[in-house]
Amino acid sequence: MEVRFTIRGEPKGKGRPRFCRNTGHAITPKDTVNYETLVRTEYSAAYPEFKFPDGTMLDMRIMAYYSIPKSASKKKKASMLANEIRPTKKPDMDNVVKIIADSLNQVAYRDDTQIVDCQCRKFYSETPRVEVIIRSIEPK
Template identity: 35%
Template structure:
């Protein structure tokens, strides 16, 4: 889960764009100890920590607060090894998208939790959201944050 060269974050008053390189890991289902206390599974907890550290290093803007936010998440995951070269090409060109587990919503939840207190004050500020899954030879998660526009 080491960061590759090229991880970056741009920040302006209108838009924030964050790219975290490495194989994406979704938020896992909460586990419960004997006392009934909920906790994150180790794999998602470790990835969330990695994601937060990368975001802290790259994001130097103010914490967003008191504004409705629109968040767009793009998840790029490795192509499975057990497929033909033809199918691999289709997946890398975007002709075939990942319709396998994990769900896009699980990636989204991890991003929302990881960026709370770094990019936004609380994830309840997010009013509009989209999450997309793709295949790539460069696995990563890209997050774009803009101010949500009022619809008429």
Template identity: 35%
Template sequence: MSLRLSIPGKPVAWARPRFNRATGAVFTDGRHASYADRVQQEWIAAGRPKLDTGPFRVAVYVEVARPKGHFLRRGSLSKAGVEAGWFPTGRPDIDNIAKGIVDALMAVAAIPDDAAMVELHAAKQYAANVGDGWNVIVVAEPADGARDLLDVVAQVRREATA
């Protein structure tokens, strides 16, 4: 069985737990907890798919909404948009996005312990069209399959935009 999710909206990167020296309490950023809930709700909406124990692989693909300044009025890329290219280099960091999603899926037992993850693909790219917002595609499957995980991500992207 494989797990396929499309999570609309801007992702929140995983944040290290913070320690309050005065009270001794450990806490996490509320935005991260809220995003973990959103990931889990999308997992529930997808039918609660679960991977069996054993080695698995994960792909996380983030489509970033382009700033309005990247487009001309007629919808084509402006000079700033062309110069920016296809790959956003700002925050949130792709590795922390992937970590937050994997942790959220582990919390509901959708995937085994992340120590069993043997392959991770993570990418972030600007969305192609005016009006395309943030979207995150997540694919997890057992590591025994020979098919290319990135082909599966492309298929899920097509399904999410159809």
């Protein structure tokens, strides 16, 4: 089985938790909470009733498309759209993977420990978004 869905907007990374000195509790940044909700919403809209079975090995592919800086010249913009120049800016790809994988816990699969293979690629585009593909891997 394979699922594909898109999260519109600029790619976001998982934010570091902040700790409250008084209580010692970790507080997740609002940006992270909002983006995780958006990821869950987009998945649920595309696959309202589907969740990979527990124990299924999963392969996740993430294509993060960043917006082109307004300051880019026409020549540089063309190179960015042709994938000759790719983003070397934040968020880091590991944080993009983390926010997507964590968001889909209990929604697309029981736990992100089921993901045994993962790839994240960064590109520029005039329509910033994150495209996600999740496939089940059949044991050999």
